[in-house]
Amino acid sequence: MSYKTLVTVLDNPDNTRIAADFAAAFAKEYGAHIVGLHAEIISTVPLVAPMEIPDPVAVQALQDVAHSQAVEIERLFRTKMEGAGLDYEWRSFTSTVGYGTEPLIESARSADLLVAVQPDPAKYSDNQVDVETFLFDSGRPVLLIPYILRTPKPVRRVLIAWNGSKEAARATFDALPFLKAADSVEILSVSTSERETHPSKESGVQIAAALTRHGVRAKFETAACTGKSTPSQVIENRLADNSIDLLVMGAYTHSWLWQMIFGGTTRTLLQSMTAMTLLAR
Structure with missing residues (x-):
């Protein structure tokens, strides 16, 4: 048995750097294919009183921020994979419910192992990966990397x-x-x-x-x-x-x-x- 398909869950640029480094190290060791998985999350929309309708300016601003972050995460992931000469693919989904959306869970189910970075409690955001969702719904093991661990090392x-x-x-x-x-x-x-x-x-x-x-x-x-x-x-x-x-x-x-x-x-x-x-x- 070996890990041949790694799905790396990428929720923000800082975690992407860590997750990509660790996934690349594992992929080299096991000869694995890496899938970069990201949810472009549209955050909760502010409502305008008194009719409580969505503010179109706020909606556009939130969409722009989410898309800009998704572009940066994809760039970081592709740069790392191509620099390491690894077999990889990129999957990105737009979602209003975060990482519990069905297309992301379906992608996760094709993995031997999911790789994610522990959320930093001091930097909470709507984009944080829901590790519990993957544990409950994907049926696949999750390898969680401490956010304080920045450099891959062998598992001895x-x-x-x-x-x-x-x-x-x-x-x-x-x-x-x-x-x-x-x-x-x-x-x-x-x-x-x-x-x-x-x-x-x-x-x-x-x-x-x-x-x-x-x-x-x-x-x-x-x-x-x-x-x-x-x-x-x-x-x-x-x-x-x-x-x-x-x-x-x-x-x-x-x-x-x-x-x-x-x-x-x-x-x-x-x-x-x-x-x-x-x-x-």
Whole structure:
């Protein structure tokens, strides 16, 4: 198994530079075809009182801004791909609903892997990619690049956050090309206290054995939360202590709204990303 079609989700010029660099590096390693995917989003239109009709000047201004950004994103993407001598194509769609529009999701479904950049919380805009939409609707794994990570580097050390769920299993096998190329792969099961047993221990041992048969250097480990620490903090510490390049985890569903999208542990880890994260559900 290898990644042969990468769809790179490009939402703004800054993220395009990062996403294009990482996608180009992966494409060279796996001999992949790259699709640059962009939604030219028409933002919410201001209404003019008292009749509350759209202001035509504002409508045109918003359209001009969206199109100008789309042109710049396409230029950056094509320049990077052509400079690297890669096989690529460009797909752009005009949308009023963002990255949840059906043509974009259909394009995503043809990918082995989606590549996107974590939104910078200090630079929110209507153009930010809806990672959760791709996770829920595309059925494809998403590789999320931290916005603080500017330069691609080889994936040498991988951590799999394991809880025995179908989401974790899917993410693990979706990450197989990365796992096979890595120097070390740790499968980590975290219990919420030192007294709690690890219900996923047996399946963790089994998944480690399955990966080993694929030629992956995998080992299974357990850890427990101590004091007031949480599973996400235990995983974060492991990422830092072991200089992890890639975190692999399922996107879990627990409660309504935001947690319905990502789950508590997943949400916390995504807000403080220090390593590339491959997500699947």
